[in-house]
Amino acid sequence: MTLTPERNAIPPFAISMGDPAGIGPEVVAKAWSVREAQGLSPFFVIGERRAIERIWDGPIATIATPDEARTHFSTALPCLQLDMGGEITPGEPNVDGAQCALHALEIGIGLAKSGAAGGLVTAPVGKTQLYSIGFTHPGQTEFIAERCGIARNNAVMMLAGPTLRVVPVTIHIPIRDVPDALSIDLIRTRALVTAKGLTRNFGIEQPRIAVAGLNPHAGESGNLGREEIDIIAPAIEALRADGLDITGPHSPDAMFHTPARRNYDAALCMYHDQALIPIKTLHFDDGVNMTLGLPIVRTSPDHGTAFGIAGKNIASPGAMIAAIRMAERAAYYRSIAPDSATETALD
Ligand SMILES: NC(=O)C1=CN([C@@H]2O[C@H](COP(=O)(O)OP(=O)(O)OC[C@H]3O[C@@H](n4cnc5c(N)ncnc54)[C@H](O)[C@@H]3O)[C@@H](O)[C@H]2O)C=CC1
Numbered sequence: 302m303t304l305t306p307e308r309n310a311i312p313p314f315a316i317s318m319g320d321p322a323g324i325g326p327e328v329v330a331k332a333w334s335v336r337e338a339q340g341l342s343p344f345f346v347i348g349e350r351r352a353i354e355r356i357w358d359g360p361i362a363t364i365a366t367p368d369e370a371r372t373h374f375s376t377a378l379p380c381l382q383l384d385m386g387g388e389i390t391p392g393e394p395n396v397d398g399a400q401c402a403l404h405a406l407e408i409g410i411g412l413a414k415s416g417a418a419g420g421l422v423t424a425p426v427g428k429t430q431l432y433s434i435g436f437t438h439p440g441q442t443e444f445i446a447e448r449c450g451i452a453r454n455n456a457v458m459m460l461a462g463p464t465l466r467v468v469p470v471t472i473h474i475p476i477r478d479v480p481d482a483l484s485i486d487l488i489r490t491r492a493l494v495t496a497k498g499l500t501r502n503f504g505i506e507q508p509r510i511a512v513a514g515l516n517p518h519a520g521e522s523g524n525l526g527r528e529e530i531d532i533i534a535p536a537i538e539a540l541r542a543d544g545l546d547i548t549g550p551h552s553p554d555a556m557f558h559t560p561a562r563r564n565y566d567a568a569l570c571m572y573h574d575q576a577l578i579p580i581k582t583l584h585f586d587d588g589v590n591m592t593l594g595l596p597i598v599r600t601s602p603d604h605g606t607a608f609g610i611a612g613k614n615i616a617s618p619g620a621m622i623a624a625i626r627m628a629e630r631a632a633y634y635r636s637i638a639p640d641s642a643t644e645t646a647l648d
Protein backbone atom coordinates (compact mmCIF):
# COMPACT_ATOMS: atom_id res chain seq x y z
CA MET A 302 0.00 0.00 0.00
CA THR A 303 1.33 3.45 -0.86
CA LEU A 304 1.90 5.88 1.98
CA THR A 305 -0.63 8.67 2.01
CA PRO A 306 -0.87 11.84 4.12
CA GLU A 307 -3.91 10.34 5.91
CA ARG A 308 -1.99 7.22 6.84
CA ASN A 309 0.94 9.24 8.18
CA ALA A 310 -1.48 11.13 10.41
CA ILE A 311 -2.41 7.96 12.32
CA PRO A 312 -0.88 7.89 15.84
CA PRO A 313 1.82 5.33 16.76
CA PHE A 314 0.59 1.77 17.36
CA ALA A 315 0.67 0.24 20.83
CA ILE A 316 2.03 -3.28 21.26
CA SER A 317 1.22 -4.97 24.55
CA MET A 318 4.23 -7.16 25.32
CA GLY A 319 2.30 -10.25 26.38
CA ASP A 320 3.94 -12.69 28.74
CA PRO A 321 7.47 -11.38 29.42
CA ALA A 322 8.79 -14.97 29.61
CA GLY A 323 7.44 -15.83 26.15
CA ILE A 324 8.69 -14.82 22.71
CA GLY A 325 6.72 -11.54 22.73
CA PRO A 326 9.69 -9.34 23.72
CA GLU A 327 11.88 -11.01 21.08
CA VAL A 328 9.47 -10.70 18.15
CA VAL A 329 8.72 -7.06 19.02
CA ALA A 330 12.44 -6.22 19.15
CA LYS A 331 13.06 -8.08 15.89
CA ALA A 332 10.14 -6.28 14.22
CA TRP A 333 11.62 -2.93 15.30
CA SER A 334 15.01 -3.98 13.88
CA VAL A 335 13.50 -4.38 10.40
CA ARG A 336 11.19 -1.33 10.62
CA GLU A 337 12.87 0.46 7.71
CA ALA A 338 13.17 -2.51 5.38
CA GLN A 339 9.55 -3.40 6.11
CA GLY A 340 8.31 0.21 5.98
CA LEU A 341 6.56 -0.10 9.35
CA SER A 342 4.77 2.87 10.89
CA PRO A 343 5.94 4.01 14.35
CA PHE A 344 5.00 1.72 17.24
CA PHE A 345 5.88 1.34 20.90
CA VAL A 346 5.82 -1.58 23.27
CA ILE A 347 4.04 -1.55 26.62
CA GLY A 348 5.70 -3.75 29.22
CA GLU A 349 8.76 -4.39 31.32
CA ARG A 350 11.89 -3.32 29.44
CA ARG A 351 13.97 -5.81 31.43
CA ALA A 352 12.22 -8.57 29.50
CA ILE A 353 13.56 -7.12 26.24
CA GLU A 354 17.02 -6.49 27.69
CA ARG A 355 17.24 -10.16 28.68
CA ILE A 356 17.09 -11.26 25.06
CA TRP A 357 18.25 -8.28 22.98
CA ASP A 358 21.08 -5.76 23.16
CA GLY A 359 19.55 -3.16 20.83
CA PRO A 360 18.58 0.39 21.82
CA ILE A 361 15.44 0.97 23.91
CA ALA A 362 13.98 4.42 24.68
CA THR A 363 11.68 4.73 27.67
CA ILE A 364 8.74 6.97 26.78
CA ALA A 365 6.06 8.59 28.92
CA THR A 366 3.42 9.09 26.21
CA PRO A 367 2.64 7.40 22.88
CA ASP A 368 3.43 10.63 21.04
CA GLU A 369 7.08 10.38 22.11
CA ALA A 370 7.35 7.16 20.12
CA ARG A 371 7.54 9.20 16.93
CA THR A 372 10.66 11.03 18.16
CA HIS A 373 12.53 7.88 19.14
CA PHE A 374 11.26 5.28 16.68
CA SER A 375 14.01 5.75 14.10
CA THR A 376 16.81 5.23 16.63
CA ALA A 377 15.43 3.09 19.46
CA LEU A 378 12.55 0.78 20.34
CA PRO A 379 10.13 3.00 22.29
CA CYS A 380 8.94 1.37 25.52
CA LEU A 381 6.16 2.50 27.85
CA GLN A 382 7.68 1.00 30.95
CA LEU A 383 5.71 -1.11 33.43
CA ASP A 384 7.55 -2.05 36.61
CA MET A 385 6.52 -5.59 37.39
CA GLY A 386 9.07 -6.63 40.01
CA GLY A 387 10.09 -10.26 40.33
CA GLU A 388 12.30 -12.43 38.16
CA ILE A 389 12.10 -12.55 34.38
CA THR A 390 13.49 -15.76 32.93
CA PRO A 391 12.69 -16.57 29.30
CA GLY A 392 10.72 -19.80 29.12
CA GLU A 393 9.76 -19.74 32.81
CA PRO A 394 6.46 -17.88 33.21
CA ASN A 395 5.37 -16.75 36.64
CA VAL A 396 2.55 -14.87 38.33
CA ASP A 397 4.32 -11.48 38.16
CA GLY A 398 4.70 -11.89 34.41
CA ALA A 399 1.02 -12.75 33.98
CA GLN A 400 0.07 -9.64 35.98
CA CYS A 401 2.37 -7.54 33.82
CA ALA A 402 0.87 -8.98 30.62
CA LEU A 403 -2.63 -8.16 31.81
CA HIS A 404 -1.62 -4.67 32.92
CA ALA A 405 -0.01 -3.99 29.52
CA LEU A 406 -3.14 -5.20 27.76
CA GLU A 407 -5.35 -2.96 29.87
CA ILE A 408 -3.18 0.09 29.20
CA GLY A 409 -2.99 -0.69 25.48
CA ILE A 410 -6.78 -0.90 25.22
CA GLY A 411 -7.13 2.44 27.00
CA LEU A 412 -4.64 4.15 24.69
CA ALA A 413 -6.32 2.76 21.58
CA LYS A 414 -9.77 3.75 22.84
CA SER A 415 -8.66 7.29 23.61
CA GLY A 416 -7.07 7.65 20.17
CA ALA A 417 -3.60 8.18 21.64
CA ALA A 418 -2.56 4.97 19.87
CA GLY A 419 -3.57 4.21 16.27
CA GLY A 420 -4.50 0.66 17.29
CA LEU A 421 -3.47 -2.20 19.53
CA VAL A 422 -1.25 -5.14 18.60
CA THR A 423 -1.18 -7.77 21.32
CA ALA A 424 1.82 -10.06 21.73
CA PRO A 425 0.95 -13.54 23.04
CA VAL A 426 -0.17 -14.20 26.58
CA GLY A 427 -0.06 -17.54 28.37
CA LYS A 428 -3.70 -18.41 28.97
CA THR A 429 -2.89 -20.89 31.74
CA GLN A 430 -0.88 -18.18 33.48
CA LEU A 431 -3.67 -15.63 33.08
CA TYR A 432 -6.30 -18.05 34.39
CA SER A 433 -4.05 -18.67 37.41
CA ILE A 434 -4.28 -15.00 38.41
CA GLY A 435 -8.07 -14.95 38.17
CA PHE A 436 -8.57 -13.92 34.54
CA THR A 437 -12.09 -15.11 33.79
CA HIS A 438 -12.31 -14.45 30.04
CA PRO A 439 -11.51 -17.24 27.59
CA GLY A 440 -8.94 -15.03 25.84
CA GLN A 441 -7.83 -11.50 25.09
CA THR A 442 -10.56 -11.14 22.45
CA GLU A 443 -13.40 -11.31 24.98
CA PHE A 444 -11.52 -9.14 27.49
CA ILE A 445 -10.93 -6.40 24.92
CA ALA A 446 -14.57 -6.62 23.80
CA GLU A 447 -15.79 -6.11 27.35
CA ARG A 448 -13.46 -3.15 27.92
CA CYS A 449 -14.77 -1.63 24.67
CA GLY A 450 -18.40 -2.15 25.70
CA ILE A 451 -19.06 -4.73 22.98
CA ALA A 452 -21.20 -7.83 23.52
CA ARG A 453 -19.06 -10.97 23.46
CA ASN A 454 -20.76 -12.49 20.42
CA ASN A 455 -20.28 -9.28 18.47
CA ALA A 456 -16.51 -9.37 18.88
CA VAL A 457 -15.40 -11.73 16.16
CA MET A 458 -12.06 -13.49 15.96
CA MET A 459 -10.66 -13.54 12.45
CA LEU A 460 -7.39 -15.19 11.49
CA ALA A 461 -6.04 -13.73 8.28
CA GLY A 462 -3.15 -14.48 5.98
CA PRO A 463 -2.35 -13.52 2.39
CA THR A 464 -4.36 -16.43 0.90
CA LEU A 465 -6.99 -17.25 3.54
CA ARG A 466 -9.19 -15.64 6.18
CA VAL A 467 -11.09 -17.76 8.68
CA VAL A 468 -13.56 -17.01 11.46
CA PRO A 469 -14.34 -19.59 14.17
CA VAL A 470 -18.00 -19.31 15.21
CA THR A 471 -17.27 -20.98 18.55
CA ILE A 472 -13.84 -20.25 19.98
CA HIS A 473 -12.22 -21.41 23.20
CA ILE A 474 -14.62 -24.11 24.36
CA PRO A 475 -14.23 -27.88 24.68
CA ILE A 476 -15.00 -29.74 21.46
CA ARG A 477 -17.80 -31.71 23.16
CA ASP A 478 -19.63 -28.42 23.83
CA VAL A 479 -19.51 -27.20 20.22
CA PRO A 480 -22.77 -28.65 18.83
CA ASP A 481 -24.81 -27.26 21.71
CA ALA A 482 -23.15 -23.85 21.41
CA LEU A 483 -24.09 -23.48 17.74
CA SER A 484 -27.29 -21.60 16.97
CA ILE A 485 -28.84 -19.77 14.04
CA ASP A 486 -28.47 -16.49 15.96
CA LEU A 487 -24.80 -17.01 16.75
CA ILE A 488 -23.92 -17.90 13.15
CA ARG A 489 -25.87 -14.89 11.88
CA THR A 490 -24.17 -12.54 14.28
CA ARG A 491 -20.69 -13.82 13.46
CA ALA A 492 -21.38 -13.63 9.71
CA LEU A 493 -22.82 -10.10 9.82
CA VAL A 494 -19.90 -8.78 11.87
CA THR A 495 -17.49 -10.60 9.56
CA ALA A 496 -19.00 -9.03 6.45
CA LYS A 497 -18.83 -5.52 7.93
CA GLY A 498 -15.34 -6.18 9.24
CA LEU A 499 -14.11 -7.20 5.80
CA THR A 500 -15.30 -3.91 4.41
CA ARG A 501 -14.16 -1.78 7.29
CA ASN A 502 -10.73 -3.26 7.91
CA PHE A 503 -9.78 -4.72 4.54
CA GLY A 504 -11.56 -2.42 2.11
CA ILE A 505 -13.55 -5.30 0.50
CA GLU A 506 -16.76 -3.72 -0.71
CA GLN A 507 -18.76 -6.86 -1.57
CA PRO A 508 -17.47 -9.53 0.80
CA ARG A 509 -18.10 -13.19 -0.04
CA ILE A 510 -18.44 -15.60 2.84
CA ALA A 511 -18.30 -19.41 2.69
CA VAL A 512 -19.74 -21.36 5.61
CA ALA A 513 -18.36 -24.72 6.69
CA GLY A 514 -20.51 -27.58 7.89
CA LEU A 515 -19.85 -29.14 11.24
CA ASN A 516 -19.95 -32.82 10.37
CA PRO A 517 -18.04 -34.93 7.81
CA HIS A 518 -19.29 -34.16 4.29
CA ALA A 519 -21.43 -31.39 5.79
CA GLY A 520 -23.69 -34.02 7.32
CA GLU A 521 -24.24 -36.12 4.17
CA SER A 522 -27.90 -35.08 3.86
CA GLY A 523 -28.53 -35.65 7.55
CA ASN A 524 -27.02 -39.14 7.67
CA LEU A 525 -23.86 -37.98 9.47
CA GLY A 526 -25.36 -35.31 11.72
CA ARG A 527 -28.24 -32.85 11.56
CA GLU A 528 -26.60 -29.53 12.53
CA GLU A 529 -26.27 -28.53 8.87
CA ILE A 530 -30.00 -29.03 8.26
CA ASP A 531 -31.31 -27.71 11.57
CA ILE A 532 -28.94 -24.80 12.24
CA ILE A 533 -26.34 -23.93 9.61
CA ALA A 534 -28.47 -23.95 6.42
CA PRO A 535 -31.30 -21.89 8.01
CA ALA A 536 -28.72 -19.37 9.23
CA ILE A 537 -27.30 -19.10 5.71
CA GLU A 538 -30.77 -18.60 4.26
CA ALA A 539 -31.50 -15.84 6.74
CA LEU A 540 -28.18 -14.20 5.94
CA ARG A 541 -28.96 -14.28 2.23
CA ALA A 542 -32.21 -12.54 3.02
CA ASP A 543 -30.10 -9.98 4.92
CA GLY A 544 -28.29 -9.35 1.63
CA LEU A 545 -25.05 -11.23 2.24
CA ASP A 546 -23.13 -12.98 -0.52
CA ILE A 547 -22.84 -16.28 1.33
CA THR A 548 -22.56 -19.97 0.41
CA GLY A 549 -22.64 -23.30 2.25
CA PRO A 550 -22.72 -25.38 4.28
CA HIS A 551 -19.61 -26.72 2.55
CA SER A 552 -17.81 -29.95 3.30
CA PRO A 553 -15.15 -28.73 5.71
CA ASP A 554 -12.44 -30.97 4.23
CA ALA A 555 -12.95 -29.64 0.69
CA MET A 556 -13.10 -25.88 1.13
CA PHE A 557 -9.49 -24.92 1.85
CA HIS A 558 -7.63 -26.08 -1.26
CA THR A 559 -6.32 -23.37 -3.54
CA PRO A 560 -9.11 -23.12 -6.17
CA ALA A 561 -11.81 -23.32 -3.45
CA ARG A 562 -10.22 -20.45 -1.52
CA ARG A 563 -10.60 -18.18 -4.55
CA ASN A 564 -14.39 -18.33 -4.14
CA TYR A 565 -14.61 -16.48 -0.84
CA ASP A 566 -13.08 -13.67 1.21
CA ALA A 567 -13.60 -15.40 4.55
CA ALA A 568 -14.55 -18.89 5.68
CA LEU A 569 -16.90 -19.13 8.63
CA CYS A 570 -15.92 -22.23 10.57
CA MET A 571 -17.86 -23.97 13.31
CA TYR A 572 -15.07 -24.46 15.84
CA HIS A 573 -11.57 -23.30 16.74
CA ASP A 574 -9.43 -25.97 15.08
CA GLN A 575 -11.57 -26.18 11.94
CA ALA A 576 -10.50 -22.58 11.37
CA LEU A 577 -7.02 -22.52 12.86
CA ILE A 578 -5.57 -25.69 11.37
CA PRO A 579 -5.83 -24.48 7.75
CA ILE A 580 -4.66 -20.93 8.55
CA LYS A 581 -1.69 -22.06 10.62
CA THR A 582 -0.76 -24.67 8.02
CA LEU A 583 -0.73 -22.07 5.28
CA HIS A 584 0.31 -18.98 7.21
CA PHE A 585 2.09 -19.84 10.43
CA ASP A 586 4.70 -17.18 9.73
CA ASP A 587 2.45 -14.41 8.45
CA GLY A 588 -0.95 -15.15 9.94
CA VAL A 589 -2.69 -12.49 11.98
CA ASN A 590 -5.46 -12.66 14.54
CA MET A 591 -7.72 -9.62 14.17
CA THR A 592 -10.77 -8.84 16.28
CA LEU A 593 -13.67 -7.56 14.16
CA GLY A 594 -16.56 -5.54 15.54
CA LEU A 595 -14.53 -3.36 17.91
CA PRO A 596 -14.35 0.42 17.98
CA ILE A 597 -10.55 0.04 18.03
CA VAL A 598 -8.14 -1.75 15.71
CA ARG A 599 -6.79 -4.89 17.39
CA THR A 600 -4.45 -7.42 15.82
CA SER A 601 -2.08 -10.08 17.12
CA PRO A 602 0.36 -12.59 15.64
CA ASP A 603 -1.44 -15.93 15.25
CA HIS A 604 1.11 -17.87 17.34
CA GLY A 605 1.37 -18.25 21.10
CA THR A 606 4.00 -17.65 23.77
CA ALA A 607 6.29 -20.47 22.55
CA PHE A 608 7.88 -20.76 26.00
CA GLY A 609 9.98 -23.68 24.71
CA ILE A 610 12.05 -21.45 22.42
CA ALA A 611 11.95 -18.20 24.43
CA GLY A 612 15.41 -16.72 24.99
CA LYS A 613 17.01 -18.78 22.22
CA ASN A 614 16.89 -16.08 19.56
CA ILE A 615 15.19 -18.37 17.06
CA ALA A 616 11.64 -16.96 17.14
CA SER A 617 10.44 -15.65 13.80
CA PRO A 618 9.03 -12.10 13.86
CA GLY A 619 7.08 -12.74 10.64
CA ALA A 620 3.61 -12.92 12.19
CA MET A 621 4.30 -9.94 14.47
CA ILE A 622 5.38 -7.86 11.46
CA ALA A 623 2.25 -8.98 9.60
CA ALA A 624 0.12 -8.03 12.63
CA ILE A 625 1.61 -4.53 12.76
CA ARG A 626 1.10 -4.10 9.05
CA MET A 627 -2.50 -5.34 9.19
CA ALA A 628 -3.23 -2.92 12.03
CA GLU A 629 -1.81 -0.06 9.95
CA ARG A 630 -3.96 -0.98 6.97
CA ALA A 631 -7.10 -1.37 9.04
CA ALA A 632 -6.50 2.01 10.68
CA TYR A 633 -5.99 3.49 7.26
CA TYR A 634 -9.20 1.99 5.83
CA ARG A 635 -11.12 3.18 8.86
CA SER A 636 -9.67 6.69 8.54
CA ILE A 637 -10.91 7.03 4.97
CA ALA A 638 -14.33 5.41 5.54
CA PRO A 639 -15.33 5.73 9.18
CA ASP A 640 -18.39 3.61 10.01
CA SER A 641 -19.39 3.39 13.63
CA ALA A 642 -22.30 1.06 12.76
CA THR A 643 -20.00 -1.96 13.15
CA GLU A 644 -20.09 -1.85 16.93
CA THR A 645 -22.96 -3.17 18.97
CA ALA A 646 -23.15 -2.11 22.59
CA LEU A 647 -22.91 -4.59 25.45
CA ASP A 648 -26.23 -6.28 26.20
N1 LIG B 1 -2.71 -14.53 20.86
C1 LIG B 1 -2.34 -15.19 21.96
O1 LIG B 1 -2.15 -14.58 23.00
C2 LIG B 1 -2.15 -16.67 21.89
C3 LIG B 1 -1.72 -17.31 23.01
N2 LIG B 1 -1.53 -18.64 23.00
C4 LIG B 1 -1.02 -19.23 24.24
O2 LIG B 1 0.33 -19.60 24.06
C5 LIG B 1 0.63 -20.72 24.89
C6 LIG B 1 1.37 -21.77 24.09
O3 LIG B 1 0.50 -22.25 23.06
P1 LIG B 1 0.90 -23.35 21.97
O4 LIG B 1 -0.33 -24.05 21.60
O5 LIG B 1 2.07 -24.12 22.43
O6 LIG B 1 1.29 -22.54 20.66
P2 LIG B 1 2.60 -21.70 20.30
O7 LIG B 1 2.26 -20.92 19.08
O8 LIG B 1 3.14 -20.95 21.44
O9 LIG B 1 3.71 -22.80 19.89
C7 LIG B 1 3.45 -23.83 18.94
C8 LIG B 1 4.77 -24.22 18.24
O10 LIG B 1 5.18 -23.22 17.34
C9 LIG B 1 6.45 -22.68 17.68
N3 LIG B 1 6.41 -21.23 17.46
C10 LIG B 1 5.40 -20.40 17.88
N4 LIG B 1 5.66 -19.15 17.49
C11 LIG B 1 6.83 -19.17 16.82
C12 LIG B 1 7.62 -18.18 16.18
N5 LIG B 1 7.24 -16.88 16.14
N6 LIG B 1 8.79 -18.55 15.61
C13 LIG B 1 9.17 -19.85 15.63
N7 LIG B 1 8.47 -20.83 16.21
C14 LIG B 1 7.31 -20.50 16.80
C15 LIG B 1 6.67 -23.07 19.13
O11 LIG B 1 8.05 -23.14 19.45
C16 LIG B 1 5.94 -24.39 19.20
O12 LIG B 1 6.78 -25.42 18.70
C17 LIG B 1 -0.71 -21.19 25.47
O13 LIG B 1 -0.82 -20.70 26.79
C18 LIG B 1 -1.74 -20.51 24.61
O14 LIG B 1 -2.90 -20.20 25.31
C19 LIG B 1 -1.72 -19.40 21.86
C20 LIG B 1 -2.14 -18.81 20.72
C21 LIG B 1 -2.39 -17.39 20.63
Ligand SMILES: NCC(=O)COP(=O)(O)O
Binds near residue numbers: 439440442577590601
Ligand atom coordinates in the same frame (compact mmCIF):
# COMPACT_ATOMS: atom_id res chain seq x y z
N1 LIG C 1 -6.03 -19.57 19.21
C1 LIG C 1 -6.16 -18.17 19.11
C2 LIG C 1 -5.90 -17.55 20.41
O1 LIG C 1 -5.67 -18.22 21.38
C3 LIG C 1 -5.97 -16.07 20.48
O2 LIG C 1 -6.84 -15.74 21.47
P1 LIG C 1 -6.99 -14.25 22.04
O3 LIG C 1 -6.20 -14.24 23.29
O4 LIG C 1 -6.49 -13.32 21.01
O5 LIG C 1 -8.45 -14.14 22.29
